[in-house]
Amino acid sequence: MKKLHTLSVLLILAANTLIAQESIFGEAASFLSPDLSSDGRVTLRLRAPEARNVYLTGNLLRQFKDTLSDGRIVGKERMIMSKNHDVWTITLDSVKPDFYTYKFIVDGVETIDPNNSFVARDVNNVSSVVIVPGNKSAYYLTRNVSHGTLQNIWYRSGFNNLERRMSVYLPAGYAESDKEYPVLYLLHGMGGDETSWTELGRLVEIMDNMISENKIQPMIVVMPNGNLAREAAPGYDSRGLSQPEFNLPFTMDGQFESNFPEIIDYVDRHYRVQRDPEFRAIAGLSMGGLHALYTSLEYPEKFGYVGLFSAATDPSSYNPEGLPEIYQDRATKLKRLWKTARPLIYVAVGKDDFIFAHSEEIRDELDALRVPYVYNESDGGHEWSNWRHYLMDFLPRLFLPVSQ
Amino acid sequence: MKKLHTLSVLLILAANTLIAQESIFGEAASFLSPDLSSDGRVTLRLRAPEARNVYLTGNLLRQFKDTLSDGRIVGKERMIMSKNHDVWTITLDSVKPDFYTYKFIVDGVETIDPNNSFVARDVNNVSSVVIVPGNKSAYYLTRNVSHGTLQNIWYRSGFNNLERRMSVYLPAGYAESDKEYPVLYLLHGMGGDETSWTELGRLVEIMDNMISENKIQPMIVVMPNGNLAREAAPGYDSRGLSQPEFNLPFTMDGQFESNFPEIIDYVDRHYRVQRDPEFRAIAGLSMGGLHALYTSLEYPEKFGYVGLFSAATDPSSYNPEGLPEIYQDRATKLKRLWKTARPLIYVAVGKDDFIFAHSEEIRDELDALRVPYVYNESDGGHEWSNWRHYLMDFLPRLFLPVSQ
Numbered sequence: 026m027k028k029l030h031t032l033s034v035l036l037i038l039a040a041n042t043l044i045a046q047e048s049i050f051g052e053a054a055s056f057l058s059p060d061l062s063s064d065g066r067v068t069l070r071l072r073a074p075e076a077r078n079v080y081l082t083g084n085l086l087r088q089f090k091d092t093l094s095d096g097r098i099v100g101k102e103r104m105i106m107s108k109n110h111d112v113w114t115i116t117l118d119s120v121k122p123d124f125y126t127y128k129f130i131v132d133g134v135e136t137i138d139p140n141n142s143f144v145a146r147d148v149n150n151v152s153s154v155v156i157v158p159g160n161k162s163a164y165y166l167t168r169n170v171s172h173g174t175l176q177n178i179w180y181r182s183g184f185n186n187l188e189r190r191m192s193v194y195l196p197a198g199y200a201e202s203d204k205e206y207p208v209l210y211l212l213h214g215m216g217g218d219e220t221s222w223t224e225l226g227r228l229v230e231i232m233d234n235m236i237s238e239n240k241i242q243p244m245i246v247v248m249p250n251g252n253l254a255r256e257a258a259p260g261y262d263s264r265g266l267s268q269p270e271f272n273l274p275f276t277m278d279g280q281f282e283s284n285f286p287e288i289i290d291y292v293d294r295h296y297r298v299q300r301d302p303e304f305r306a307i308a309g310l311s312m313g314g315l316h317a318l319y320t321s322l323e324y325p326e327k328f329g330y331v332g333l334f335s336a337a338t339d340p341s342s343y344n345p346e347g348l349p350e351i352y353q354d355r356a357t358k359l360k361r362l363w364k365t366a367r368p369l370i371y372v373a374v375g376k377d378d379f380i381f382a383h384s385e386e387i388r389d390e391l392d393a394l395r396v397p398y399v400y401n402e403s404d405g406g407h408e409w410s411n412w413r414h415y416l417m418d419f420l421p422r423l424f425l426p427v428s429q
Numbered sequence: 430m431k432k433l434h435t436l437s438v439l440l441i442l443a444a445n446t447l448i449a450q451e452s453i454f455g456e457a458a459s460f461l462s463p464d465l466s467s468d469g470r471v472t473l474r475l476r477a478p479e480a481r482n483v484y485l486t487g488n489l490l491r492q493f494k495d496t497l498s499d500g501r502i503v504g505k506e507r508m509i510m511s512k513n514h515d516v517w518t519i520t521l522d523s524v525k526p527d528f529y530t531y532k533f534i535v536d537g538v539e540t541i542d543p544n545n546s547f548v549a550r551d552v553n554n555v556s557s558v559v560i561v562p563g564n565k566s567a568y569y570l571t572r573n574v575s576h577g578t579l580q581n582i583w584y585r586s587g588f589n590n591l592e593r594r595m596s597v598y599l600p601a602g603y604a605e606s607d608k609e610y611p612v613l614y615l616l617h618g619m620g621g622d623e624t625s626w627t628e629l630g631r632l633v634e635i636m637d638n639m640i641s642e643n644k645i646q647p648m649i650v651v652m653p654n655g656n657l658a659r660e661a662a663p664g665y666d667s668r669g670l671s672q673p674e675f676n677l678p679f680t681m682d683g684q685f686e687s688n689f690p691e692i693i694d695y696v697d698r699h700y701r702v703q704r705d706p707e708f709r710a711i712a713g714l715s716m717g718g719l720h721a722l723y724t725s726l727e728y729p730e731k732f733g734y735v736g737l738f739s740a741a742t743d744p745s746s747y748n749p750e751g752l753p754e755i756y757q758d759r760a761t762k763l764k765r766l767w768k769t770a771r772p773l774i775y776v777a778v779g780k781d782d783f784i785f786a787h788s789e790e791i792r793d794e795l796d797a798l799r800v801p802y803v804y805n806e807s808d809g810g811h812e813w814s815n816w817r818h819y820l821m822d823f824l825p826r827l828f829l830p831v832s833q
Binding site: 168187417 | 466475476477479480481482533535536537539540541543544545546547548550553554555559560562567568570571572573575576578579580583591592594601604637660661663664665667669672673699799811
């Protein structure tokens with residue numbers, strides 16, 4: 026064994042000293058948080074010797090709402106944690122498999138879990154993340170399979186001459202083949218952006234895993250930013266680090282839909298894609314459902330598949346001066362859409378969705394027109410848990426070989 | 430003006446109801462945090478009526494260390510905030526322009542700033558982010574210029590037959606031209622991963638902005654993951670959401686360096702690159718400096734530029750049983766490197782760096798061999814503030830046209 030010299034000793038000290046010098050490594054905890062057991066028990070822990078009360082909050086509590094040991098506070102639910110030797114703990118039993126977000130409330134202040142490095146931003150809310158693995162949620166985790174590529178690309182928009190950012194998923198094998206691929210345009214909701222489907226929708230993991238199991242066709246997924254006034258997600262546009270806003274202009278005024286062909290154009294020019302409508306799908310959640318619907322109604326020759334996930338399909342309140350032409354005469358346009366390309370129309374909504382009526386109205390119109398559609402009525406409301414499931418239910422219906 | 434019907438009214442309620450239903454929008458604060466004034470004053474605020482003490486911590490306090498009004502706690506610095514009408518506030522004057530991270534300590538618990546949506550993870554530490562704009566840090570913000578593409582791609586490694594993830598930056602115009610581009614291989618430090626240079630190094634913004642000002646050549650930047658035992662950054666590998674570790678196997682045992690040609694191979698096959706050594710650079714920070722150095726020493730015919738940023742160039746302590754061959758006879762190999770391709774060697778280190786001696790030893794060896802190099806001795810220590818500056822100092826030296 027070689028003699029260690031002075032520099033080696035310095036380097037042995039490196040890990041600890043680095044910590045001190047840049048505070049890059051958090052305090053070592055003597056516990057895990059989150060701590061998952063194989064039977065779905067989730068334990069969260071927080072060292073907080075000085076705190077007088079610590080609560081757990083977030084959609085991790087969804088299924089426990091009725092059994093909360095503490096009252097509600099405005100718009101949120103919380104569950105009290107108990108203190109033992111300076112560590113506050115809570116254990117939830119039989120948590121349904123899903124991707125969840127949570128926070129602690131420490132003496133009235135919301136915090137992420139300092140022992141959990143995984144966080145997600147939803148509009149302006151940064152929370153800790155935990156995935157309880159199960160039947161569907163197992164698809165939200167990376168597996169040792171062939172992986173697709175995620176790209177952040179920019180296209181020039183004719184609407185305001187801005188460069189605008191899109192997320193593009195290319196399936197495994199794209200770079201190694203000469204094949205042309207079908208394309209799914211996948212749209213986010215109000216307050217979201219081009220990162221929402223990858224960050225909260227687990228798009229990359231779902232695609233990689235479902236493709237590797239041959240449950241779905243290999244396809245390109247294009248996720249544009251639905252706010253035409255913005256270049257990109259917060260932090261990536263030239264307005265600097267200005268905080269996210271929920272309500273933005275140019276989102277429900279028909280401009281996004283009427284300008285959609287420039288996005289298809291960019292994709293057709295830059296990627297190896299199949300250009301016939303039976304190889305092009307459009308889908309979106311909430312506001313993205315509105316965008317998907319009216320884009321397909323305006324350009325009925327372009328899409329073979331239209332997916333509406335908890336769609337917010339009534340733009341009236343955003344256009345008090347009167348509806349833009351693109352939002353008018355919907356029934357007539359639905360009929361034209363059906364006659365033009367006979368697309369597969371998919372409508373999914375949760376029983377408790379506060380805009381359940383929007384989907385109902387669309388279904389009534391389709392029924393009256395005798396236009397067929399797939400309908401998926403789920404439990405739950407207007408939430409990512411449903412949107413991931415709708416996506417996984419929608420994807421296997423896309424781009425099926427003619428022989429099937 | 431059209432009559433609003435029931436669905437419209439429902440939609441008017443949408444924003445507020447959505448908030449209640451998924452807690453996607455944080456509580457509206459009546460104040461900004463962080464709040465930047467044009468003269469470099471930074472104010473942080475936190476509503477915490479019940480808290481008994483609130484401190485500010487993080488490298489935002491770096492320049493104020495000597496004037497802290499409160500004592501130190503182990504390995505960290507903190508500054509007390511003052512309470513006024515339930516809101517704790519601190520104002521820092523004349524903060525040096527830079528990219529900073531910070532947290533609050535609320536009754537002993539570290540939290541991010543709940544009013545700031547921008548966070549960054551450094552190893553296992555998630556902090557709030559603020560950029561104070563100035564001479565250099567203005568390059569860390571997206572501008573309205575032509576943007577490059579960022580890709581997360583996967584290559585198959587022969588070392589353990591894993592698919593492994595890399596970040597690849599392609600300059601603006603790449604997709605629209607037939608040009609071949611030079612390549613910079615840019616490596617992270619211990620505890621980092623393939624996301625470190627983009628998340629903490631502001632690589633995309635720096636490249637876009639410097640290229641748009643013609644300060645540097647358009648180039649491809651490839652950022653592999655330096656831990657051969659890992660597929661990808663925490664959360665993106667098939668081990669699921671297992672928490673980041675600082676010390677990993679297969680990082681300083683010579684395997685990363687000896688297997689480096691498979692990365693070059695992948696890049697040469699998948700991108701339009703100039704393949705001569707004068708169009709290929711390698712650089713890294715801390716452990717990535719070790720990787721850059723010994724990779725170039727092992728494959729001297731491959732690189733025209735070698736950048737060592739606060740390099741941790743002594744792997745002895747990680748190899749107590751004896752140094753692998755690749756780490757032996759450094760002086761001989763330095764001489765061979767110089768004779769083979771006469772690369773531009775760049776050494777940068779901060780005066781206060783705890784491994785300053787590593788760079789000193791390399792310089793002594795180069796001096797003894799009469800091999801020229803560029804030396805940049807800066808203020809400060811082993812920290813991202815320096816690494817971003819070193820990158821910005823290194824980039825303009827790369828791939829200069831022969832005519833210059």
